[in-house]
Amino acid sequence: xxxxxxxxxxxxxxxxxxxxxxxxxxxxxxxxxxxxxxxxxxxxxxxxxxxxxxxxxxxxxxxxxxxxxxxxxxxxxxxxxxxxxxxxxxxxxxxxxxxxxxxxxxxxxxxxxxxxxxxxxxxxxxxxxxxxxxxxxxxxxxxxxxxxxxxxxxxxxxxxxxxxxxxxxxxxxxxxxxxxxxx
Amino acid sequence: xxxxxxxxxxxxxxxxxxxxxxxxxxxxxxxxxxxxxxxxxxxxxxxxxxxxxxxxxxxxxxxxxxxxxxxxxxxxxxxxxxxxxxxxxxxxxxxxxx
Numbered sequence: 042x043x044x045x046x047x048x049x050x051x052x053x054x055x056x057x058x059x060x061x062x063x064x065x066x067x068x069x070x071x072x073x074x075x076x077x078x079x080x081x082x083x084x085x086x087x088x089x090x091x092x093x094x095x096x097x098x099x100x101x102x103x104x105x106x107x108x109x110x111x112x113x114x115x116x117x118x119x120x121x122x123x124x125x126x127x128x129x130x131x132x133x134x135x136x137x138x139x140x141x142x143x144x145x146x147x148x149x150x151x152x153x154x155x156x157x158x159x160x161x162x163x164x165x166x167x168x169x170x171x172x173x174x175x176x177x178x179x180x181x182x183x184x185x186x187x188x189x190x191x192x193x194x195x196x197x198x199x200x201x202x203x204x205x206x207x208x209x210x211x212x213x214x215x216x217x218x219x220x221x222x223x224x
Numbered sequence: 225x226x227x228x229x230x231x232x233x234x235x236x237x238x239x240x241x242x243x244x245x246x247x248x249x250x251x252x253x254x255x256x257x258x259x260x261x262x263x264x265x266x267x268x269x270x271x272x273x274x275x276x277x278x279x280x281x282x283x284x285x286x287x288x289x290x291x292x293x294x295x296x297x298x299x300x301x302x303x304x305x306x307x308x309x310x311x312x313x314x315x316x317x318x319x320x321x322x
Contacts, residue, residue, distance in 0.1 A: 052233050059237050059260050063244035068252060075256050082263055089230075089274040094284055101288055106259065106295050113252050113299045117306040135246035139239040146235045155227050160277035169281055177282055184289045191293030198300035 048088040055081035068114045076107040093166040230271035237264035251302045255295060262291045 058078035065071040079102040086095040164172070173181055237260060244257025266284045273280025 052229075056233070056236060056240075059240045062256055062260060063240055063247065068250060071253060071256055075259060078260065079263060082267060085267060086270055089270050091270050091274060091281055094270060094281055097285065097288060101292055102259075102263075106292060109295055109299055110252060110256065113255075113302055117252070117302060132243075132247050135243050138246060139243040142242055143235060143239040146238075147232055150228060150231045150235065155231075157276045160275060163274050164281060169285075172279070172282055173285065177279075177286075180286060184286055188289060188293055191296050195296040195300035198297070199303050201304060 044088055048085060051081045051084040051088060054078075055085065069111065072107060072110045072114060075110070076103050079103050079107070090163040093169055227271055227275045230275075231268055234264040234268040234271070237261075237267065251305060252299075255298050255302075258298075259291065259295070262287065 055078050058074045058081060061074040062071050062078060065074060079098060083095040083098040083103070086092075086098060241257045241259075241261030241264060244260060245254060248254050248257060266287055269280040269284045269287070271280075272278055273284075
């Protein structure tokens with residue numbers, strides 16, 4: 042009973058925070074709402090008997106991704122407090138698309154018979170680690186290569202030399218026309 | 225919590241992410257919405273893993289690693305965009321494609 046109550050509470054927090062992520066005009070606040078949504082998801086994982094995933098979620102997402110995002114906002118933010126425009130002109134179409142998706146998938150979920158066998162107890166952290174290094178060893182190694190490639194790619198992109206001091210806001214088309222193709 | 229409610233929650237979250245991707249013009253805000261969508265998928269994985277069995281939890285670990293690398297490369301691109309053009313609004317990128 043308490044578990045389902047906690048789950049409902051976490052779900053409500055996640056939903057509200059997610060709506061604020063897409064609605065907030067201030068980017069820093071949007072990032073912080075995302076942090077709340079991810080923390081609520083971690084709570085949901087804990088309710089769902091996945092304590093290890095809850096911990097990993099807090100460590101990598103809230104500790105890593107959100108910090109990176111805040112760096113991104115602050116480094117590139119204009120001095121206006123990172124208030125950004127939300128594209129109101131396309132928002133009706135965007136609402137239509139997202140509600141269409143919701144109706145499609147939600148309808149499918151509601152019609153499907155989701156009854157199934159009683160599941161085995163969820164894996165403990167030790168079992169999770171064992172399957173990661175035994176059954177899924179190849180995927181594990183490929184993931185490490187992917188992470189390495191991502192780090193190298195990020196460094197190469199961020200270190201790329203600038204053609205001029207700063208191109209300013211004269212528009213990308215003009216800048217690209219002068220520079221020729223991007224290296 | 226039953227499986228159906230959790231899957232509906234994940235679907236609603238994913239739709240919110242779609243709305244964000246379609247309305248936001250700032251590159252970092254776009255990344256935030258993509259994060260929401262990835263998170264929704266992870267919730268569905270964990271819901272299935274706990275309530276119906278299967279390797280969902282391991283898959284979520286891999287998905288986390290992939291999302292993190294995506295954010296790293298995405299933010300590097302944002303920095304590049306900003307250093308070159310002094311802005312991170314994606315309309316400029318759209319303009320350049322013409």
